[in-house]
Amino acid sequence: MSLQIPHREKQPNGVPAVTKAVILVGGSxxxxxxxxxxxxxxxxxxxxxxxxxxxxxxxxxxxxxSIQEVYLIGYYEESVFRDFIKDASVEFPNLSxxxxxxxxxxxxxxGLYHFRDAILKxxxxxIFVLNSDVCCSFPxxxxxxxxxxxxxxxxxxxxxxxxxxxxxxGCIVSDAHTRRVLHYVxxxxxxxxxLINCGVYLFSTDAIFPSIRSAIKRRTDRPARLVSYPSSDxxxxxFIINDDDDENSKNEVIRLEQDILGDMADTKQFxxxxxxxxxxxxxxxxxxxxxxxxxxxxxxxxxxxELAKPSANIIPPVFIHKTAHVDPxxxxxxxxxxxxxxxxxxxxxxxxSIVLEDSEIKHDACVLYSIIGWNSRVGAWxxxxxTPMPVTSHHTSIIKNGVKVQAITILGKECGVGDEVRVQNxxxxxxxxxKRDVANEVIM
Amino acid sequence: MKALILVGGFGTRLRPxxxxxxxxxxxxxxxxMILHQIEALAExxxxxVVLAVNYRPEVMEKHLAEYEKQxxxxxxxxxxxxxxxxxxxxxxxxxxxxxxxxxFFVLNSDVICDYPxTQLAAFHKSHGDEGTIVVTKVEEPSKYGVxxxxxxxxxxxxxxxxxxxxxxGNRINAGMYILNPSVLDRIxxxxxSIEQETFPAxxxxxxxxSFDLEGFWMDVGQPKDFLTGTCLYLSHLTKxxxxxxxxxxxxxxxxxxVLIDPSAKIGKxxxxxxxxxxxxxxxxxxxxxxxxxxxxxxxxxxDHAWVKSTIVGWNSTVxxxxxxxxxxxxxxDVTIGDEIYVNGGSILPHKSIKANVDVxxxxx
Numbered sequence: 001m002s003l004q005i006p007h008r009e010k011q012p013n014g015v016p017a018v019t020k021a022v023i024l025v026g027g028s029x030x031x032x033x034x035x036x037x038x039x040x041x042x043x044x045x046x047x048x049x050x051x052x053x054x055x056x057x058x059x060x061x062x063x064x065x066s067i068q069e070v071y072l073i074g075y076y077e078e079s080v081f082r083d084f085i086k087d088a089s090v091e092f093p094n095l096s097x098x099x100x101x102x103x104x105x106x107x108x109x110x111g112l113y114h115f116r117d118a119i120l121k122x123x124x125x126x127i128f129v130l131n132s133d134v135c136c137s138f139p140x141x142x143x144x145x146x147x148x149x150x151x152x153x154x155x156x157x158x159x160x161x162x163x164x165x166x167x168x169x170g171c172i173v174s175d176a177h178t179r180r181v182l183h184y185v186x187x188x189x190x191x192x193x194x195l196i197n198c199g200v201y202l203f204s205t206d207a208i209f210p211s212i213r214s215a216i217k218r219r220t221d222r223p224a225r226l227v228s229y230p231s232s233d234x235x236x237x238x239f240i241i242n243d244d245d246d247e248n249s250k251n252e253v254i255r256l257e258q259d260i261l262g263d264m265a266d267t268k269q270f271x272x273x274x275x276x277x278x279x280x281x282x283x284x285x286x287x288x289x290x291x292x293x294x295x296x297x298x299x300x301x302x303x304x305x306e307l308a309k310p311s312a313n314i315i316p317p318v319f320i321h322k323t324a325h326v327d328p329x330x331x332x333x334x335x336x337x338x339x340x341x342x343x344x345x346x347x348x349x350x351x352x353s354i355v356l357e358d359s360e361i362k363h364d365a366c367v368l369y370s371i372i373g374w375n376s377r378v379g380a381w382x383x384x385x386x387t388p389m390p391v392t393s394h395h396t397s398i399i400k401n402g403v404k405v406q407a408i409t410i411l412g413k414e415c416g417v418g419d420e421v422r423v424q425n426x427x428x429x430x431x432x433x434x435k436r437d438v439a440n441e442v443i444m
Numbered sequence: 445m446k447a448l449i450l451v452g453g454f455g456t457r458l459r460p461x462x463x464x465x466x467x468x469x470x471x472x473x474x475x476x477m478i479l480h481q482i483e484a485l486a487e488x489x490x491x492x493v494v495l496a497v498n499y500r501p502e503v504m505e506k507h508l509a510e511y512e513k514q515x516x517x518x519x520x521x522x523x524x525x526x527x528x529x530x531x532x533x534x535x536x537x538x539x540x541x542x543x544x545x546x547x548f549f550v551l552n553s554d555v556i557c558d559y560p561x562t563q564l565a566a567f568h569k570s571h572g573d574e575g576t577i578v579v580t581k582v583e584e585p586s587k588y589g590v591x592x593x594x595x596x597x598x599x600x601x602x603x604x605x606x607x608x609x610x611x612x613g614n615r616i617n618a619g620m621y622i623l624n625p626s627v628l629d630r631i632x633x634x635x636x637s638i639e640q641e642t643f644p645a646x647x648x649x650x651x652x653x654s655f656d657l658e659g660f661w662m663d664v665g666q667p668k669d670f671l672t673g674t675c676l677y678l679s680h681l682t683k684x685x686x687x688x689x690x691x692x693x694x695x696x697x698x699x700x701x702v703l704i705d706p707s708a709k710i711g712k713x714x715x716x717x718x719x720x721x722x723x724x725x726x727x728x729x730x731x732x733x734x735x736x737x738x739x740x741x742x743x744x745x746x747d748h749a750w751v752k753s754t755i756v757g758w759n760s761t762v763x764x765x766x767x768x769x770x771x772x773x774x775x776x777d778v779t780i781g782d783e784i785y786v787n788g789g790s791i792l793p794h795k796s797i798k799a800n801v802d803v804x805x806x807x808x
Contacts, residue, residue, distance in 0.1 A: 329730075331764075346713070347731035347748045349765040349783060363713070364731040364748045366765040368783060381715075381733040381750045383767050385785065400802070420733065420750065422767065424785075424802075439802075 019066040019144070020119060021128040023057050024108050027075030036412035036429045037285040040374065042080050044072075044132040048288050048354065049295035050306060050319040050337050052084060055091075056295055057130050060138030062092045067128070070095050071119065073111045075102040107253035109260050113212040124205055129256070131199030135291035136279040137298060143202045143273045146179070150271050153207035154264055156181065157200035158272040159279040163191060165394045169281075170197030170257050174272045181270040184261040195272065197257065198279050207268050208260075215259045285427070286396035286408030288371060290389070292354050293335035308332070315351075327363075345380070352388070362419070370409040373430065379419035384409055387425060400425065405440040445565070446492040446541055447485045447549035448534060449478070453498050453527070457666040460775030460792045461740075461757060466501050468553050471740060472664060473677045474688075474705055474723055479511065481551060481559065486515040488561030490549065493517055494540050496533035498524040531638035534623075535631045542625045550638075552619035554665035556673045557657060558680060559620070567655050568622045571599065574651035575623040577643070579615040580661040588616040589639065591654055599653040604644065618657050667773045667790075671753055674738055675719040678703055698735075708739075711747065729764070743774075746782070754786075757793070770804065 025044040034043040044054040054072065061067055072081055081099045088097055100115045112119065112129065119127060126147065128140055139157070147155045158172050171192040173183035185192055254260070264270045278294045281287060299307055300317035308318040315333030320326055321340045330348040338344065339356045345363035355361065355372045362380040369386030378384055386408040387398055398407045405425045412430035417423055424439040432443050455467030462470065468478035478495075485493060495508070508519045522537040534541065534550065541548045547568055549561060560578070568576040576599075579591055590613045594602040605612050617639060630645050631638075646652040660680050662673035678701035681689050690702045696710060699718030704710070708722045711730035719736045722728065726739045729747035737751045742759040745751060749762045754772040756762060762774075763782035772786045775793035780786060784797055788804030791797060795807055 349748060351783065364733065364750075364765075366748070366750075366767070366783060381748075383750065383765075383785065422769075422785075 017066050018068070018122055018124040019064060019126050019128065020122075020124040021061045021064075021067050021070045021130065022112060022119065023054055023061075023070065023072050023130045023132050024111065025054065025072050025074035025076065025081075025132045027102075027105060028077075033284045034282075034288075035285060036410060036427060037288070037371065037373070039430060040413045042076055043282070044074075045080070045084055046288060047339060047356065048135070048282075048292040048337065049299060050321065050339075051295075053135070053282060053291070054084070054132050055088065056135070057132060057138065058088055058092055058095065058097070060140055061128065061130075062095055064128070064140045064144065066144075068094065068096055069122070069124075070097045071115065072097065072099045072132075073102065073115060074099075075105050077101075105253065107255040107259075109212045109215065109256045110254040112256075113209065113216070113254065116209050120205060120209075126202055126204050127208070129201045129203065133282045134199045134279065135282050135287075135294055136198060136200070136275065137277040138200060139273065139275055139277065140200075140202070142275075143200070146271055146273050147202050147204075150179070151269065152202075152271045153204045153269040154181075155202040155271050155273050156261070157198040158195045158274045159198050159276075160194050160274070161196050161394060162392060163194050166191065166194045166196055168394065170261065171195065172197060172272050179271050179273070181265045181272050184265045184270075186257045186261075195274065197261070198275065199281075201256070207264075211260050211264060211268070212254060215254050215263065219254070219259075281394065284396045284406070285371065285410050286386070286406050288354060289335075289352060289369060289386070289408045290391075290396075292337050293352060296335050296337065330361075339374075352386075369407070371411065373411045373413045373415055373428075375413060376411045376415040376417075378411075378417045379421060381420045382417045383422045383424075384411065384417055385422070385424045398425075400440055403440065406442075445488065445490045445546050445548065446494070446543070447490045447551065448494040448496055448522075448537055448541065449481060449551055449553050450530060450533060451478075451495050451497045451553045455665070458670065460773060460790055461667075461755065463793055464758065464776040466504050467665075468495075469504060469507055471723060472556060472670070473674060473681075473721055474703055476507065477553065477556070477664075478508075480556065481553070482511050482515060482517070482519075484559035484561055485549065486517055488549075488559075488565060490561070491517050492540055492543070493519045494522050494537040495519065496522045496524065496537065498527055527635060528633075529635045529637045531631045531636040531642045532634060534638070535628060535633045538628050541628060545625060547622050547624050550621045550623060552663070554663045555619045555661065556664050556677060557618070557620075557661040558659045560655070560657060564620070564622050564655050567599075568653075571653050573600075573653055574627055574649070575621060575643075575646050576653045576655050577601075578618040578620040578657050579654045580618040580657045581614050582616050583614075585611065585614045585616065591615050591617065593654070594650070599655070600650060601643075601647050601652045601654055603647060604639075615654060615656070618661050619663065620657075667755055668771050670755065671736060671738065671771065674721055675701070675736065678719050678721070705741075723758075737768075772801075 045052040085097050102111050143155045170186045172195045173193045174181050282291050296317035308314050308320045310316045313331045318333040319337040323340045324338045324342040326344040327346040329346045330344045332350045335352045336350050337354045341358045342355050343360045347364045348361045350367045353367050353370045356374045358375040359372045361378045364381045365378045366383045370384045389407050397404050409426050411428045414431050415428050416433040418435045422437040426441050428443040455462035469476050512519050589606045590608050592602045592612050594600045660676035664670045664673035690704045692700050696714040696716050698715045701719045702717040704722040705724040707724045708726040710728045714732045716734045720734045721738045723741035725742050727744045731748040732745050733750045735752045737754045739756045740758045743756045745762040746764040748765045750767045752769045754768040757774040758776045760774040760778040762780045765783045766780045768786045770788040772789045774791045777794045778791045779796040781798045786801040789801040790806045
């Protein structure tokens, strides 16, 4: 990340430029792929590296001096974000954070447009739009710098992925020299580009709202729009698209990715800022483990004082909540987060895992590549284990004996693993007791 | 008295252990397999032991010379140049077996039990016929060759029925016999089977009897049975009140049947048992959980590891928080990395395992 802090831009009349930020948080009917964890906590509030997923977005937003107002847009109940916003307002005193609730799922662009009056209040020149389900370093100041240098109307954050992973994402074709976006297509069937959409945008307010308006107009004129079909060789994609079929039938649903960005590439000053830093999607519950690792590594590089001090039994980075009790003979790390009031017994081993509030890991137990749900218990000499995935992989499942299984083992809320029991590559729904060894299963 | 032990070949069924030591020298219950047999034979008054082998490793001679001295017996190798089956080796060793008129014992080297040689000799003498075979009771006779007695006779064998479909009896050949030297007249020097050729011939003459084995019996020729046999042997020691076993009053002993060599070191907060054998100079770390396993001499199990149904070979190391189970066998000098899981792995000597073995596999 650049260390340059942009000086506050002035508008021609001498008034400081106003930037706002929007975090798209979705709703409870979405995020089903984050089950079983989203059965108990809305995905944006799930803790990775010791903080809710959207807290990491706010940290990045807080570093942009021209932003004072942040909106969370989604369709969760009003009460869902109340406590979070209260806490975040204390932690980020420079930010005013509000939750704007959609009466129904309007799509990523539809929600923005619906709340355009609130967003445009105070006449911001540009708005950042962040999808809450991405994990990255959010180089917002760099995007803002590019926006100014190019006199852009839109800047999208892009990253390079492997060729075979690219078609799972929105693909960007850009001019190699100017970085101008020439073509944008969401989840193409064929290979278009390995530069993909990170789900982080900076829009000029003068450009984005008219673009959405014309998309709505197009929709009304031609209601039976061409639905883009999932590619046949990509099951994960087809799963998402099927999910959305109901929504697509409603005219109100307008999505940035499908309905806006392609047009912008044709008609607007649309640029891509390519990040070389980490980027991962947080879609499935298992993807919380790599996200946890990436945020912890970032905190470690920034010498964050939140992290546990390295020692013979602490392999950094490790986050241990101050109310947790970890026996000094237990060995933790790397990439481990231990939540509030967790107990870790003597000689336990935890690696590449998230242990959530009030859980207990008993003596000599071993937890690898796993998420231990709230208030769960892992018995003595038990082994809860997932499978390591390559850093460059954007998948969270693996093929074992010809069957697709989750790489990360996840125990939902209040699960129990008996003494000496082994659980491997399993997803365990809340309130289950595992008394026998299990592998490669979803336990209902 | 005289005895012949059928050792045979390279013991490939017990690999990877037998890649390092000949099978008779592998420790079973912290005692070499052959020593269990030699001890029992010497106690029954045997002075001449013939080892029927088809190879002759030097390492074996060294150990056997030691036993000759220890028990005041003579041990001879009888080497087959071609495999002679289970009866041929008797003919090959005829000279020794006929050196006097007393009957001789024959036993398979894979069989482990509470050897009843003294009683067997007495019983054989009492009926006066040519041969006696030791039989053991099994739960599923349909998997074996079953013996059937003459009507109204408790021990004289009428016939053998191979894998009976209908119940004809539940006694099977336990692989131990006592035979008169005259039996050697019935055997030719060629590959031939004692079970299929010699015994049926003796039975036809009404000269073969059975002797019921009390207690446990196991053919420990392969790892799975080696572990089961160890459990049976340790239970037998418990039943006898053997002083060899580690006292159940030790805080780390869990469920009994634990045999630990005095030179082994055990760490803090371990839970060991039931059915565990720990050999000489073994080091067990802190917080280790062991059950139904055999740790051979010089091996090391590091802190917090979990080991079940596993044979840890000589000088092997099991890493911290490793988990071994489901008939895993580590050969000599194998290293299992920290936090590694091995499910039914057969690991050849001198290998270092750094990734999980999720499904049973042979690691070359």
